[in-house]
Amino acid sequence: MRKWPIAATAALALGLAACSDNADTPGSSQSTVSHVHGLGVDPANGRLYVATHEGIFTPGKDNEAQRVGDSKDDFMGFTVAKSKTLLASGHPAPGADAPANRGLIQSTDSGNTWKTRSLAGEVDFHALDYVGGTIYGLDSTGGLLRVSQDGVSWDDRARLDALDIAVNPDDANTVLATTADGVAKSTDGGKTFTAVQQPVMAFVSWPKADALYGIDTASGLHHSSDGGSTWKKTTTVPGGQPQALTAVDAKRVLAATQDGIYESKDGGKTFAKRLDVSDGDR
Incomplete structure (x- = not known):
């Protein structure tokens, strides 16, 4: 599969770019976050987690960004595996004594603390997904899909x-993968992928077998009820280019764009802003 063209890559650079270090203290509130790399929701309490270049945040009082824990690492690949259990990858904060690539890290206390699970110094996952005990990770260092049971x-x-x-x-x-030509599909655990399907999506989220969501490079939200064989555009998420997408169920959808984290509770028909997002220093 060919590489993402320059235009598509540039359109999504906000979701992957580095920015300046944030000097706020653990647990503090701030009005905005920047460079969102992932979104997740704890199934037990509905708490929203926002993975950024400066750590993990959640909406606090008056929907201000509240830091979770004290880590200021650059969280790249990110997913909520189950209640209180988060999986991530990325890079250490400036000055931290850690490998440049964090491999797979895990939190079992809702993001307050993190421990290395594997592949430290070797792998930088830019996308992670977890289903029924199986972890899928897309390793950005070589474009390799990796799978683990433990x-x-x-x-x-x-x-x-x-x-x-x-x-x-x-x-x-x-497994579905978003490529520059469209959405590719694998039915053998990611060993092989079939020809891609249009339209081109930036991010995808699959909470229910008959409720698959995708967001294109212009933040158009699409829904598929047949596993990606056909898609229907429902709306355009406000705020510019997309940075992340997660769907909790068939109705609750969250998307990060250039200027905010937006949430829909009606399957993407309408959205309300949960957090402000800043472009940051690029």
Whole structure:
């Protein structure tokens, strides 16, 4: 599969770019976050987590960004695996004594503390997904899809130029990947991928087998009820270019764009802003 063209890459650079260090203190509030790399929701309490270049945040009082824990690492790949359990990857904060690539890290206390699980110094996952105990990670260092059952031992699967992945919640062997040509599909656990399907999506999220969501490079939100064979555009998420997408269920959808984190509770028909997002220093 060919690489993302320059125009598509530039349109999504906000979601992957580095920015200046944030000097706020643990637990403090701030009006905005910048460079959002991932979104997740705890299934137990509905708490929203926002993974950024400067750490993990959640909406606090008056929807101001509240830091979770004290980490200021650059969180890249990010997903909520289950209640209180978060998985991530990325890079250490400036000055931290840690490998440049964090590999797979895990929090079992809702993001307050993190521990290395595996691949430290080796892998930088830019996309992670978790279904039924299976972890899928898209390693940006070589475009390699990796799969693990325990977060420690990994199987190498296909190489592909993709930005995001999503796994069927009812079938961990069915995987979608967003490429420059469209959405590619695997039915053998990511070992091989079929020809891509239009339209081109930047990010995808698959909370229910018949409720798949994708957001294109212009922040158009699309829905598929047949696993990505066909798509229907529902609306355009406000705020400019997309940075992240997650769907909690068939109705609750959250998207990060240039100027905010937006939430829909009606399947993407309408959106309300949850947090402000700043462009930051690029």
